[in-house]
Amino acid sequence: MHTDRSRRVLAHGVGLWEAASRGAAYNPLSRRVIQNPYRVYAALRRRSPVHRSTILGSWVLTRYEDVVAAARNHERFSNNPRWRGATTSVLPPAPDDYSILLMDPPDHSRLRRVAARAFTRSRLAVLGETIARTAAELVERAARQRTIDWMSEVAAPLSMRVMLTMMGLPPGDRGRWAAWVPERARLLEMIATRRERRTAHQAGDEIQRYFRALLQRRRSSDDEDAISTFARQVDAGDEISMPEACDMLSVLMIAGNETTTNLIGNGMLALLRHPEQMQRLREEPVRIQDAIDEMLRFDSPVQTDFRIAKAEVTMRERTIRPGDGVILLTGSANRDEAAFENPDAFDIARKGPRHTSFGTGVHYCIGAELARMEASTIFAEALRSTSVIRLSDEPHYRPSTVIRGLAALPVNLERK
Numbered sequence: 001m002h003t004d005r006s007r008r009v010l011a012h013g014v015g016l017w018e019a020a021s022r023g024a025a026y027n028p029l030s031r032r033v034i035q036n037p038y039r040v041y042a043a044l045r046r047r048s049p050v051h052r053s054t055i056l057g058s059w060v061l062t063r064y065e066d067v068v069a070a071a072r073n074h075e076r077f078s079n080n081p082r083w084r085g086a087t088t089s090v091l092p093p094a095p096d097d098y099s100i101l102l103m104d105p106p107d108h109s110r111l112r113r114v115a116a117r118a119f120t121r122s123r124l125a126v127l128g129e130t131i132a133r134t135a136a137e138l139v140e141r142a143a144r145q146r147t148i149d150w151m152s153e154v155a156a157p158l159s160m161r162v163m164l165t166m167m168g169l170p171p172g173d174r175g176r177w178a179a180w181v182p183e184r185a186r187l188l189e190m191i192a193t194r195r196e197r198r199t200a201h202q203a204g205d206e207i208q209r210y211f212r213a214l215l216q217r218r219r220s221s222d223d224e225d226a227i228s229t230f231a232r233q234v235d236a237g238d239e240i241s242m243p244e245a246c247d248m249l250s251v252l253m254i255a256g257n258e259t260t261t262n263l264i265g266n267g268m269l270a271l272l273r274h275p276e277q278m279q280r281l282r283e284e285p286v287r288i289q290d291a292i293d294e295m296l297r298f299d300s301p302v303q304t305d306f307r308i309a310k311a312e313v314t315m316r317e318r319t320i321r322p323g324d325g326v327i328l329l330t331g332s333a334n335r336d337e338a339a340f341e342n343p344d345a346f347d348i349a350r351k352g353p354r355h356t357s358f359g360t361g362v363h364y365c366i367g368a369e370l371a372r373m374e375a376s377t378i379f380a381e382a383l384r385s386t387s388v389i390r391l392s393d394e395p396h397y398r399p400s401t402v403i404r405g406l407a408a409l410p411v412n413l414e415r416k
């Protein structure tokens with residue numbers, strides 16, 4: 001069994017060979033790439049845009065045009081790693097995994113319809129109140145303390161509070177979710193150790209039992225929370241089964257926490273590293289929605305999407321065969337100079353095409369509006385209540401092959 005270290009050494013060796021033979025390499029385990037993947041992405045876009053990665057046993061697409069084309073074409077590129085004939089080692093699914101993320105139409109369309117009932121206008125309005133109240137509380141406390149870790153004291157608690165409310169879970173369950181979310185999220189990794197996978201599966205089993213009990217108890221509840229909403233559907237015996245409902249709730253909890261937390265973290269770091277943009281946003285708060293989109297484009301919390309080719313596809317003279325794994329490097333598409341002017345600049349007034357951070361096509365992120373609400377509220381609140389926010393120590397990104405997020409973000413705040 002490979003340890004973390006031996007895996008990294010092996011990947012480093014393969015990466016050197018890949019760079020020599022193919023003009024560029026993609027080694028998502030490299031510490032340098034984890035801290036800054038954008039230089040490597042640029043080399044891939046230039047020299048090997050449809051890249052055969054030995055480390056990942058899959059193709060890696062890096063250009064905006066190719067990433068968007070593949071994400072839109074669910075007939076040829078499947079989300080289902082169990083698709084017969086799949087040859088990639090990326091993303092081995094749990095045998096009981098009914099995640100919407102790993103399904104194709106028509107099952108995907110059915111589950112997507114059910115999931116949408118947890119994101120109705122009235123539900124988002126209720127969540128909007130929770131977001132506003134929590135954002136005000138967290139910023140007030142942070143400003144009193146003056147020096148805080150923005151990740152653990154603002155970004156993570158906001159996402160967690162919103163998701164607990166959305167689900168209809170008691171605030172007291174925060175502790176177990178704070179442990180389950182990162183454990184279960186390791187299943188999203190392209191490369192994970194056996195121990196990480198074991199822990200992720202154990203967390204998955206516990207989460208299944210937890211949600212099954214709640215779904216059974218809320219079958220006749222009239223409440224609007226996600227658990228009650230899905231419990232009524234399971235009880236009616238149409239559209240969604242009990243295991244599917246458990247996995248849907250689990251995906252919502254993981255996706256709703258990991259990603260939004262990191263948008264709020266990476267976005268704050270972008271503002272801190274570009275003080276003229278932070279100042280502009282202070283002076284022109286109407287730009288908040290554009291600023292959130294630019295944060296998403298500039299340093300997306302999700303860097304990769306996965307697909308399995310269902311048919312032979314030729315892209316830029318390379319032949320992708322049925323069963324091959326295809327990694328869509330959305331983080332690279334967002335920095336493609338063919339799509340965005342001056343792509344490495346952080347510019348909250350940017351014009352141009354839509355970023356790929358919420359995905360494209362039938363799997364387009366169902367929580368996008370909620371994530372935008374959380375991020376815009378917390379940034380608006382933080383900028384309104386403070387006169388200065390500055391970095392108080394150099395932050396580091398956590399090792400991950402999919403999620404991009406900071407381990408901690410120490411900041412100083414001065415209240416207005």
Ligand code: HEM
Pocket residue numbers: 071079100101102112115251252255256257259260263300301302305306356357358359360362363364365366367368370371
């Ligand atoms: C900044 C925050 C977020 C980012 C960057 C993000 C990113 C993504 C991406 C890239 C996909 C598409 C995956 C694919 O094409 O295979 C996706 C799908 C999804 N996201 Fe998000 N997400 C965010 C927030 C959320 C939130 C807050 C929730 C739930 C409350 C959520 C729930 C989901 C679900 C359920 C799917 C699967 C949709 C489907 O397969 O049809 N996400 N997200």
